[in-house]
Amino acid sequence: MKKLLFSILFLLTLLSTSQAQEVGIRFHNFSGSQVAIDGVFSLGKFSRLHTDITFGGGMGIDCLWDFWYQNLGGEKGFMWYTGVGPTAFFGDAFKFGAAGEVGIEYHFSSAPLAIGVDWRPYFQMIDTTTFNADSFGLNIRICF
Numbered sequence: 339m340k341k342l343l344f345s346i347l348f349l350l351t352l353l354s355t356s357q358a359q360e361v362g363i364r365f366h367n368f369s370g371s372q373v374a375i376d377g378v379f380s381l382g383k384f385s386r387l388h389t390d391i392t393f394g395g396g397m398g399i400d401c402l403w404d405f406w407y408q409n410l411g412g413e414k415g416f417m418w419y420t421g422v423g424p425t426a427f428f429g430d431a432f433k434f435g436a437a438g439e440v441g442i443e444y445h446f447s448s449a450p451l452a453i454g455v456d457w458r459p460y461f462q463m464i465d466t467t468t469f470n471a472d473s474f475g476l477n478i479r480i481c482f
Contacts (some may be wrong), residue, residue, distance in 0.1 A: 360452055362479030364390055374398070376477055384408065388421060388439065396429020400458075402439050410442075417454075418442045425460055435462035443477065450481040 364376035374390035381387055385405050392398035404421035420440045427433040443454025459471040 359386075360479035360481050362452075362477065364475050364477045366390075366458075366473065366475030374400075376479060378479065386419075388419075388423075396427055398425070398427040400425045400437060402437060402458075404439065415447070416442060416444050419456075425462075431465045433462055433466075434464035435460050437461075437473075441475075441477075445481065452479045452481050453477065454479075 359380050360376075360378040362376050364374040365372060366374065372394070374392040377389045379387040379389070381403070384407055385403065386407050388400075388402045388404050390398070390400040400423065402421045402423035404419040406421070407417060407419040410416040410418060418441065420438075422436065422438050425433075425435050425437045437458050437460035439456055439458050441454050441456025443452050445452045454477040456475050456477065458473040458475065459469070460473060462468045462470070
């Protein structure tokens with residue numbers, strides 16, 4: 339329970355000190371359940387923080403630093419990114435590991451909407467040691 343409260347406090351502190359650029363949902367097969375609250379926080383011109391919170395049999399938190407976030411042409415439109423970061427799940431058993439991320443997304447110029455797909459292989463280190471490379475997701479976010 340202390341770990342859960344600490345994680346929630348950490349996430350709330352992070353949210354209060356940075357301004358979300360995109361908030362939405364993510365459909366996936368990653369920590370916790372099949373649907374996550376998805377948020378993107380800018381860290382500069384070429385990097386950002388990509389966070390997900392899931393609820394289902396417990397609570398999963400993924401916090402990935404997309405260290406390369408680049409336009410594929412034009413001011414808005416297709417963007418690609420790659421990143422890495424920790425992942426944790428608080429449920430009947432505590433799980434902790436590291437995940438990578440490679441994805442592409444499209445920002446609509448006519449509406450404040452971004453839609454993307456990504457691939458997140460992850461290595462779980464605590465509770466059991468496993469590697470999983472079949473985690474794909476669909477992100478739908480409102481841009482602010």
